[in-house]
Amino acid sequence: MDILKSPAKVNLGLWITGKRADGYHEIFTIFHTLSLHDRIFIKPSHSFKVETTSPLIPQEENIVHTVGKRFEEWTGIKPEVEIFIEKNIPVGGGLGGGSSNAATVLKYLNKMYGEPLSEEDLFRFASTLGADVPFFLKGGYAIGEGIGDRLTFLDKRLKREIFIVYPNIPVNTAEIYGKITPQMLTKKEELNIIVSLLEDVEKLIEYSENTLGKVVAEYYPEVGEVINTLRHLGYRPMVSGSGSSVFAFGAPSEQLATVCRVKGWKLIKTALE
Numbered sequence: 111m112d113i114l115k116s117p118a119k120v121n122l123g124l125w126i127t128g129k130r131a132d133g134y135h136e137i138f139t140i141f142h143t144l145s146l147h148d149r150i151f152i153k154p155s156h157s158f159k160v161e162t163t164s165p166l167i168p169q170e171e172n173i174v175h176t177v178g179k180r181f182e183e184w185t186g187i188k189p190e191v192e193i194f195i196e197k198n199i200p201v202g203g204g205l206g207g208g209s210s211n212a213a214t215v216l217k218y219l220n221k222m223y224g225e226p227l228s229e230e231d232l233f234r235f236a237s238t239l240g241a242d243v244p245f246f247l248k249g250g251y252a253i254g255e256g257i258g259d260r261l262t263f264l265d266k267r268l269k270r271e272i273f274i275v276y277p278n279i280p281v282n283t284a285e286i287y288g289k290i291t292p293q294m295l296t297k298k299e300e301l302n303i304i305v306s307l308l309e310d311v312e313k314l315i316e317y318s319e320n321t322l323g324k325v326v327a328e329y330y331p332e333v334g335e336v337i338n339t340l341r342h343l344g345y346r347p348m349v350s351g352s353g354s355s356v357f358a359f360g361a362p363s364e365q366l367a368t369v370c371r372v373k374g375w376k377l378i379k380t381a382l383e
Contacts, residue, residue, distance in 0.1 A: 116148040116195075116214040117249055117383070118205040119242070120272070120350040120357050123304060123318035125296040134257050135287055138301050140308070140318070141242075142268060143249040146380040148199050148207060150214055155192035162195040166202075166280070173212045173239060181219050184235055185226040189219050200376065202280020204351030206242045213246030242351075253305075268311050268382045273362045275340065275347075276355045276376040277332040286352040289325045296321065315346065315359060323349030330354060339369060 121139050128136040158178040160169050169175055174193060182188045193215065199207030213236055220227050227235060236243040241258040253262040307314040326349055327334040333349065336356045340347035343366055345358035362370075362377055370377040 111151055111153040112218070114150040114152065114214050114218060116150050116199075116207075116210045117143040117246070118146040118148075118199045118207060118210065118380070119143050119245065119249075120205065120274075120355075120382075121320060122314060122348075124320040124322055124351065125301060125304075126290055126294060126321045127296055127298050127301075129290075129295075135290060136256060137254065137258055138296070138298070138304075139254045139258055140304070140314075141245050141252045141254055142382050143246075143251075144205075144272070144380045145383040146199060146205070146274070146378060148211060149196040150211065150218075151194040151196070152191050152215075152218060155190050157192075158189050159192045160195070161193070162197050164195075164197040164201055167197075167208075173208045173243075174215050176239060177212050177215050177219070180235065180238065181216070184231070185223065187223050187226065189223070191219075191222075200274075200276040200278075200355060200378075202282075203274075203276050203355035204281065204283075204349065204353045205274070205355050206246065206351070209240050209242035210246045212236070212239050212243050216243075217247060251308075253308075264308060266309075270311060270359055270382045271361055272357055272359050272380055272382060274350075274355050274357045274376075274378040274380060275336050275366075275370060276378065277336050278374055278376060279330065279332050279354050281326055281330060281333070281353040283352040286322050286325050286329070289329060290321070294321055294325075318348065320349050322352045326353035335373075336375065340366070343369075 124139040160172050160175045233244050237259045244259050251264040333354050337347045347356045347358045
C-alpha cells in the first residue's frame with residue numbers, strides 16, 4: 111500500500127478581472143500550498159474504487175472517481191486500484207481539498223502505468239477536472255490567471271505560520287461567483303503593485319484582498335462572524351477562495367481557541383509550505 115500526502119492551499123489574494131462569454135469569470139490569484147493535508151491510501155485491486163472518511167462525498171460524485179474514468183479515456187488504461195481518502199481538509203471550505211486529491215491521484219496513476227501522459231498532457235487533463243487542479247500538480251507558490259488554470263509558478267516558497275477557522279458550513283462556489291457585479295471587477299493594471307510585492311510577504315499581506323471573500327461574508331453570516339471575531343482579536347483575516355474558511359497569519363490565541371470551541375468552529379494550525 112502507498113500513502114500519499116494531498117496538501118491544502120490558500121489564496122493569499124484573489125481579484126476578479128472580467129467575465130467571459132462562456133459565463134466564467136477571469137481572475138488573478140496567488141496560490142500557496144499548506145502543511146495541512148489529506149492522506150490518500152492506494153493499493154492494487156481488480157477494479158477502481160474510491161472511498162473517503164467524509165459522508166459528504168459519495169463515491170460516484172468524488173472528483174477522484176472522475177480521474178479514474180477519464181484516465182482510461184485519455185490513455186486506454188483502466189486503473190485497477192482501491193483508494194481511501196482520509197479527509198483532514200474541510201469540505202467546501204475554499205482550501206482545494208478535492209482538487210488536490212484529484213491532482214495527487216492523477217500523478218500517481220500516470221507514474222504507476224509508466225507515464226503515458228507527458229507533463230503537458232497532465233496539465234491539459236487536470237484543467238478538464240477543475241480550475242484549481244493544475245496548480246496542485248506542482249504546488250508551492252504560484253500566480254493563477256484565466257479561471258485560475260493559467261499558472262506562473264514562482265521559484266521560492268514562503269515559510270509562515272498560519273491558522274484557519276472553518277465555521278463548519280460549506281460554500282457553493284458557483285453561487286458566490288453569481289453574485290459578482292461589474293462594479294466589483296479589478297483592472298489588471300491595478301494589480302501591478304501586487305506582482306511587485308510577491309517577494310515581500312509582509313507587504314503582500316498588507317495589500318492583498320479577496321473579492322469573493324467580501325461577497326461570501328455578506329451572504330453567509332457565519333463567515334462574516336468569523337471575520338469580525340478575528341478582527342476584534344487583532345488579526346488580519348482573509349477568506350480563502352470562495353470560502354468558507356478564513357485564515358490569518360501567526361498563532362491563534364487561547365481566547366480565540368475558546369471562542370471556536372463555544373461557537374463550534376474548527377480551528378486548524380498549519381503553515382505555508
